[in-house]
Each structure stands twice: as C-alpha cells, then as structure tokens.
Amino acid sequence: MTGAVESSPPRRTRIQLEKRELILEAALEVFSTNGFRGSTIDQIAEAAGMSKPNLLYYFRRKEDIHETLMQRLLDTWLAPLRELDDIGDPLTELRSYIRRKLEMARDFPRESRLFANEILQGAPRIMPMLEGELKTLVDEKANVIKGWMRAGKIARTDPWHLIFSIWATTQHYADFDVQVRAVLGPDRGGDGRFEDAARFLEQLFIDGLKPKG
Amino acid sequence: MTGAVESSPPRRTRIQLEKRELILEAALEVFSTNGFRGSTIDQIAEAAGMSKPNLLYYFRRKEDIHETLMQRLLDTWLAPLRELDDIGDPLTELRSYIRRKLEMARDFPRESRLFANEILQGAPRIMPMLEGELKTLVDEKANVIKGWMRAGKIARTDPWHLIFSIWATTQHYADFDVQVRAVLGPDRGGDGRFEDAARFLEQLFIDGLKPKG
DNA sequence: CTAACGTTTGTCCAACCGGTCAAAAATTTG
DNA sequence: CAAATTTTTGACCGGTTGGACAAACGTTAG
Numbered sequence: 001m002t003g004a005v006e007s008s009p010p011r012r013t014r015i016q017l018e019k020r021e022l023i024l025e026a027a028l029e030v031f032s033t034n035g036f037r038g039s040t041i042d043q044i045a046e047a048a049g050m051s052k053p054n055l056l057y058y059f060r061r062k063e064d065i066h067e068t069l070m071q072r073l074l075d076t077w078l079a080p081l082r083e084l085d086d087i088g089d090p091l092t093e094l095r096s097y098i099r100r101k102l103e104m105a106r107d108f109p110r111e112s113r114l115f116a117n118e119i120l121q122g123a124p125r126i127m128p129m130l131e132g133e134l135k136t137l138v139d140e141k142a143n144v145i146k147g148w149m150r151a152g153k154i155a156r157t158d159p160w161h162l163i164f165s166i167w168a169t170t171q172h173y174a175d176f177d178v179q180v181r182a183v184l185g186p187d188r189g190g191d192g193r194f195e196d197a198a199r200f201l202e203q204l205f206i207d208g209l210k211p212k213g
Numbered sequence: 214m215t216g217a218v219e220s221s222p223p224r225r226t227r228i229q230l231e232k233r234e235l236i237l238e239a240a241l242e243v244f245s246t247n248g249f250r251g252s253t254i255d256q257i258a259e260a261a262g263m264s265k266p267n268l269l270y271y272f273r274r275k276e277d278i279h280e281t282l283m284q285r286l287l288d289t290w291l292a293p294l295r296e297l298d299d300i301g302d303p304l305t306e307l308r309s310y311i312r313r314k315l316e317m318a319r320d321f322p323r324e325s326r327l328f329a330n331e332i333l334q335g336a337p338r339i340m341p342m343l344e345g346e347l348k349t350l351v352d353e354k355a356n357v358i359k360g361w362m363r364a365g366k367i368a369r370t371d372p373w374h375l376i377f378s379i380w381a382t383t384q385h386y387a388d389f390d391v392q393v394r395a396v397l398g399p400d401r402g403g404d405g406r407f408e409d410a411a412r413f414l415e416q417l418f419i420d421g422l423k424p425k426g
Numbered sequence: 427c428t429a430a431c432g433t434t435t436g437t438c439c440a441a442c443c444g445g446t447c448a449a450a451a452a453t454t455t456g
Numbered sequence: 457c458a459a460a461t462t463t464t465t466g467a468c469c470g471g472t473t474g475g476a477c478a479a480a481c482g483t484t485a486g
Contacts (some may be wrong), residue, residue, distance in 0.1 A: 015453090015463075033334060037251035041444065054464050056445065113333055116388070120333070122246060123391045130395035138396050155420065160397060161413035165382045168389075172381035175329070178336045182343035183351050184373060200374035207368065207389055207420070226432075254474065267434050269475065432480070434482105442473075452463065 005155045020058050023048045024072075027065045032110040036066055039178055070118065070126060073111050080104060081163075082139050090148040091206060098166055098201055105174035106194045112174035118184070138163055166205070233271050234263045237285075240278045242315050245323040249329050251277055283331065283339055291347070293294060293317060294376075297354050303361040311379055313416055318387035319407045325387035351376055379418070386410055 026048035030039045041062050044131045045055040059065045080100040084093055105112055123130055142159035173180060173194065181189035188196070239260035243252045254275050258268040272278045293313040297306055318325055336343055355372035362369045386393060386407065394402035400410070 011289070013454095013462075017360070019463090022453095034247050035251060035330075035334070038248060038334070040442085051465055053446085053466080054442090057463070060445090062444065083391075116329070116333055117248075119389050119392050120329055121248065121251070123395075127391070130234055130392055131398075135396050135398065155416070157416050158409055158413045160323065160401070161410055162417075164385060164389075164393060164410075165414070165417060168385035169378045170383040172377060176332050176377075176381070178340070179343055179347075180330050180377060182336075182340065182376075185344075185348065185350050188373070196371055199379075200371045203370050204375075204378060204417070210348075228433075232433095253472085255472095264435055265474090266436080270433070273475090275474065298463085428481100430485085432481105432483075434479105436479090437477085439476080440474095443471085444469105445471105446469080447467090448465105449467105450463105450465075452461100454459105454461070456457105456459080 003118060011012060016058065019048075019050075022163070023055055023058055023065065024069055027069055028110050028114065030132075031066060031069065032113040032117065035121070067125065069114065073115060074126070074129060074133075076108075077104075077111065077115060078137060081137060083143060084144065086144050086147070090145075090151075090153040095206060098170065098205060099168060099198060101170035102173065102194065102198055102201065105170050105172075109174035112171050116171065116175045169201055169204075229271065232263075236268055236271055236278065237282055240282055241323050241327065244279060244282065245326040245330070248334075262300075280338065282327065286328060287339070287342060287346075289321075290317075290324065290328060291350060293353060294350060297357065299357050299360070299364075303366040304359075304366075307367070308415060308419060311383065311418060312411060314379060314383035315386065315407065315411055315414065318383050318385075322387035322390060325384050329384065329388045382414055382417075 003028065018052035023044065027039075027044045030044045030047055034043070038063075041052050041055060044065070045052045048055065059068075080097060083100070084097045118124075118126060139161065142163065145154070148154050149159075180193065183189075184193060236257065239350050240252075240257045242254045243260055247256070254268060257278070258265045261268065268402065272281070293310060296313070297310045306316065331337075331339060351373065358367070358372035362372075363365050393406065396402075397406060
C-alpha cells in the first residue's frame, strides 16, 4: 500500500538539508500545539521564516512534513524502552526507565504532544507501526518483566499494564502540562515540579512493586 | 472579558430542547475524534441528521456548541473527585476513587478525549476554570489526603502528584485507547482489558500507599 | 380559514487553505 | 565573466468552510 520504496535517497544540497531542518523544527512547534488539521502551511512557513511557496519547494505536501516528523519521533520515542534490559537489577532497571521517560517528557514536550495528538485522533497515520514495531517491542519487554516476576525480583502483576502506567504517568507531565501548572499554581508549578514528580513516581512504583518480605 | 451574563436563560420550546440535545450528542462524537478545528459544521449536522443552516438555527456559531459541550463536561468530569470524602477508610476511599475514574474512562471515552484535546492545545477555552474551580477542588482534596498521611493511614507522599497519577493512569485507557488495543492485540484488547486495568491499578496504588508495618 | 410563530432549507458569500506556476533572484559552475 | 542550476517569491486557482439570509414549510391558536 504505502510501500513506495525510496530506491535512492534524493541527493540534497547543504542548503536543502539546512532548510528542511528549519522547517521540521518549525512544524514540530506548530503541529504539536494545533494538531495536524489545526495547523496551516502558512503558520509553519512563518515560524520557519520563509514564504509558503518556498516551504513547498522543500516539502511538496503538508502531509510530507508531518510524516517525516513522525518517523523521526518514533525512533527517539521508543529508545528508553529499548534500553530496558535484563542485565541489571530489576528494580533499578525499572526505576531508571521511569526516570528516562520523565526526562523525555521534560525535555521533549512537543514531541510528546505531537504523538498524543496522533493517538487521540485514532492514529490514522501510524496504526501499522503500533500493531507492528511497537507491539513487538512491548511484548518482548513484557516477557523480560515476567521473568523478573517469576524470579521473585518484583511483585507479580500485569507487565503490559505496568508499561502503560509508566507511559501514562510520565507523559502526563508533557501532554497535560498546562493543567499541572494551573493546579500547582505559580509557587509549585515552576521548574521544580519535575523533581517532585520524579520523587513521587519512584515511591509509587517502587514501593508498589517491591516483593513482599 | 467573557463575562456576558445571560441575564435570563432563553425561553426554549420542546423541539428546541430536543434538537439541541441531538446536536450536542453529534458534536461530542465529531469533536472528540477530530478536535475543534478538525471538525466541520457539516459533519456535525450530518451526524445529527439535519442540514447545516438548520443546525445554525439552534447554535449560532460553531464555538457555541463547543462551549456548551465543555461546560457540561466539566461538571460530570470532576464529580468523582468531589465524592472523595473524609468519612470512610482512606485506602478504601482512594480505591473507589480510582475505580470511579476508570469507569468514566470506560463509559465516557468521548468526553475524556474532548477534554484531552482541549488541554493538549493549551486549554485556550477553559484556562480560567483550571486555575479557579479545578485548583480549588484539588487543593481541598489534597488537604484531606494530607490529613490521612499525618494520621498514618497512608504512606507520606505528594497528594497533588498522587491525584495527577490517578488521572493519568485512568484517562490513558480512554485517550490512548487505540494504542492500548494495538499493543494488547485482538486477544487481550477486548472488553476484558478494563478488568485487567482495574486489577493492576489497584495493586499498583494500594500496595504503594499502604503504610509500612 | 388565517394570521402568527416556529422550523427548515437552498442559495449565496467572503475568507481561508493547500497547492501550482512562471518568472525573478541568487548561487554555483566552468 | 557568462551559462547553468538552485532557490525564492508574487500571483493565482479550485475547493472547503463558517456563516448569512430570505423564502418556503409546518404548526398552532384564535
């Protein structure tokens, strides 16, 4: 279906590489705050400091920008989960996974919102990837976690829902940032809120996962 | 600013009440899956089984529909938290709050997604409510929880972030439903997933909150 | 029946939006 | 320098969208 293989990556000049980068940066900003349909090419062009036809010289269609953005996103987005490995102490592994995810929510909130927007609208453009690459990765890591449970290293529970809950709690601080700030108020809604969140989440997850005894 | 007080609620015939209800139902469906800008009046009108000008006879502007929808949403959305009270056993109170929130994600996913869409885009239309009504309610309940902590009924932690984590984990099953289904696959992604989620969340939160010893 | 009122729709419009195109401007190459 | 190539832009186009409007239709009360 969408299998149009780019047989040879199109040759690009230095200017093209730079301008494409500029556009993608601007588009990330615009798409993540307005959604795909809510964003106009003009907005992106203005944010990138160029005219609309000029932008369309680098990306032929609006959807091409979004697609490129999404492809890049997914690689970096799943990196923390890929790092979750069987070599260290289970509780330490999970704790650092949670920390890495929370750091991504802090450092890449726009990417998180871009992803959330896409999923919220039914993931029309990345569904195959969810059912393929993502499912495979999660199943694999769920099995790792199951091994830890069998070995008595962490409490027995559902590994898939455990992963969901880590995603939900950490991404919440990027996706629902305005709500978090509004509720915490000007005092506690500042930069320190991620430290507080990290402390809280560690306590919640670790104490809940610690094997009894 | 927006303080146009509706001095007298406009008199409405039976037909008007019914048709407005029909439109709001259709609009909830359309807005929650396409976002505000991604939805057209025509789509809503078609979903409500009437012509566009006819719809505009009942709601003068597209934004009026969205606003009405949002006002209704907020009341029902905060109901579970309002019920969180100081009268029962703290752990039981929290457990049933989590259950109620998860039930809302299951029974009203469209409302959840409508809300998520609004927050994701910076909450342009409900910011005052977040800083006012919502913050007040959360602060109040956070103090209740603090009391439980002081009394040694639950582990000491940050009540605000505890509430955030309950929101995040439960709403995740509505907002990220397609992802959850895709990852769980056709076998486990069916109706039973909410039972599994309920079991998991109960274990995660309660065991993590249980006072030591 | 008929006048008054409430409801519905076809038609129209102006603004917006994604995208094209040809020509101008800038840059690179020989 | 001049030719070739790449980059930039103004003007334009067709389709969509939110919304206005008047005329038609339906309903109800006198």
